[in-house]
Amino acid sequence: MNDMKFKKILIMLVVFTTGLTGAFAQLPQQLPEQMPTEVSDNELEQFAHAFREIQVIDHQVQMEMINTVQEEGIDVDRFNQFLSAQQNPAQAFDATEEELSQFATAYQEIEEIQQKAIKQMEQAIVDNELTTERYQQIAMSIQANPELLQKLQDHFEEE
Numbered sequence: 001m002n003d004m005k006f007k008k009i010l011i012m013l014v015v016f017t018t019g020l021t022g023a024f025a026q027l028p029q030q031l032p033e034q035m036p037t038e039v040s041d042n043e044l045e046q047f048a049h050a051f052r053e054i055q056v057i058d059h060q061v062q063m064e065m066i067n068t069v070q071e072e073g074i075d076v077d078r079f080n081q082f083l084s085a086q087q088n089p090a091q092a093f094d095a096t097e098e099e100l101s102q103f104a105t106a107y108q109e110i111e112e113i114q115q116k117a118i119k120q121m122e123q124a125i126v127d128n129e130l131t132t133e134r135y136q137q138i139a140m141s142i143q144a145n146p147e148l149l150q151k152l153q154d155h156f157e158e159e
Contacts, residue, residue: 047152057124068109074103074106079106
């Protein structure tokens with residue numbers, strides 16, 4: 001496998017693990033020293049299938065969120081500026097009352113889309129006979145173990 005593909009899979013794992021960690025923040029978290037490092041071939045296969053399904057869900061959600069923003073009559077870049085200003089109140093952001101109303105409506109719809117996506121992702125994990133906690137543990141183990149990452153990449157190449 002070439003380096004570019006290797007890096008892309010690693011980046012996707014980091015992004016999805018980070019996203020899922022946030023999404024599953026309400027679940028009890030284990031301390032890193034309690035995290036099992038052993039991952040069976042069967043678990044890796046289950047993880048790979050769930051990971052692919054989550055990728056599809058994520059892509060669909062991204063498109064749905066973009067459409068939601070655009071349907072509210074907002075440019076996606078402008079909406080991102082709004083979000084950035086919401087997270088950093090010191091950042092200047094000028095908007096009309098109409099824009100603020102559009103932002104609020106789009107933001108609320110996006111939150112609903114994200115909640116639905118979390119449930120779909122959780123279901124994809126369960127459908128592949130893993131718990132969300134175990135899925136996160138495997139993802140973290142893959143990030144920390146280059147041999148495990150290579151096994152995952154090999155699995156994706158075989159598909």
